[in-house]
Amino acid sequence: MDIVDPRIERYMEDRLKRFDEPVLLEMEAYAEENGFPIVGRNVGVTLEVLARSVGARRIMELGSGFGYSAYWHARAVGSEGEVHLTDGDPENEPRAAAYLERAGLADRVRFHVGDAVRGSEQLQGDFDVIFNDIDKHGYPAAWRAVSDRIRPGGLYVCDNVLWYGRVAVEDPDDRRPGWTEAVLEHNQLIAEDERYLSTIVPTRDGVLVAIRIG
Numbered sequence: 346m347d348i349v350d351p352r353i354e355r356y357m358e359d360r361l362k363r364f365d366e367p368v369l370l371e372m373e374a375y376a377e378e379n380g381f382p383i384v385g386r387n388v389g390v391t392l393e394v395l396a397r398s399v400g401a402r403r404i405m406e407l408g409s410g411f412g413y414s415a416y417w418h419a420r421a422v423g424s425e426g427e428v429h430l431t432d433g434d435p436e437n438e439p440r441a442a443a444y445l446e447r448a449g450l451a452d453r454v455r456f457h458v459g460d461a462v463r464g465s466e467q468l469q470g471d472f473d474v475i476f477n478d479i480d481k482h483g484y485p486a487a488w489r490a491v492s493d494r495i496r497p498g499g500l501y502v503c504d505n506v507l508w509y510g511r512v513a514v515e516d517p518d519d520r521r522p523g524w525t526e527a528v529l530e531h532n533q534l535i536a537e538d539e540r541y542l543s544t545i546v547p548t549r550d551g552v553l554v555a556i557r558i559g
Contacts, residue, residue: 346510348547357387357548364390368448372413383413384478384504388549392476392502395554396421399500401473405429407461407487408479412441412454418476419450428454429468431461462490471496477503481524484531492538495557501541506532507551 364386376383384392396404396418402425404418409430418428430441438456445451457464461479465487475491477484484503495501510516511525512532519525535543535555543555 346514346516348507348510348550354387354549358385361386361390366448368444369416372411372416372444375411376413381410383410385549388504388552389414389417391546391548391552393417393421395500395502396474399473399498399556401499402426403470403472404474404476405431405465405468405472405491405494407431407465407475407477407491409437409441410478411437412444414476414478415441415445415454416448416450418474419445419448419453422453424452426453429457430454431457431459431464433458433460462487465491465494471499473499475499475501477501478505481505481508481521482527484527485534488531488534492540497557497559499557501535501543501553501555501557503531503553505550506545506553507547509550512551 392414402422404422406415406429409415409432412430415428415430422428435458438458442451445454462483471494473496475495477487479487492501506528508525508528511519512529532553535541535553540557540559541555542558543553546552546554
């Protein structure tokens with residue numbers, strides 16, 4: 346199910362041509378050619394806007410892939426900030442490092458290879474933004490692990506929370522048993538958490554944004 350009419354998505358993307366630059370275009374082409382899931386341009390700019398809006402200087406990503414979302418977060422935090430990338434595939438680290446180096450953003454990124462949730466437990470201190478984009482069955486555990494790690498006024502952001510419409514409409518072709526239920530549980534946990542005020546932005550596959558208020 347298309348969450349947003351593809352024509353609207355294309356219109357939104359067309360407004361973001363100012364961000365065209367060689368490294369970003371190469372990252373997007375690599376994702377397209379290899380079927381590698383990335384958040385895409387519309388969500389990428391949204392991540393940067395959100396991070397800048399809270400003055401983020403310290404960001405943790407759960408599931409960074411080859412660094413596409415980190416590209417936008419690294420732009421947001423500036424040269425004095427830090428973005429911690431986690432990913433379970435060791436082959437993604439050198440690719441991400443190469444892209445971010447060429448983009449002039451490598452000075453603010455730190456790599457942590459291994460399970461994202463367990464890796465988050467090894468990092469000390471609170472964060473301004475924590476972004477979750479791991480495999481969907483891990484969403485509830487990720488929320489439980491990091492919801493206390495965000496400073497008041499900081500953000501928890503999560504991609505794919507509408508899960509191609511499966512949260513609202515049963516999909517007989519869903520080939521990921523338990524993933525829809527995990528996304529539903531994750532979304533409900535956050536909606537009921539009085540420490541946070543949350544909403545779902547229906548861009549692409551749904552971006553949940555929760556600000557810590559208590």
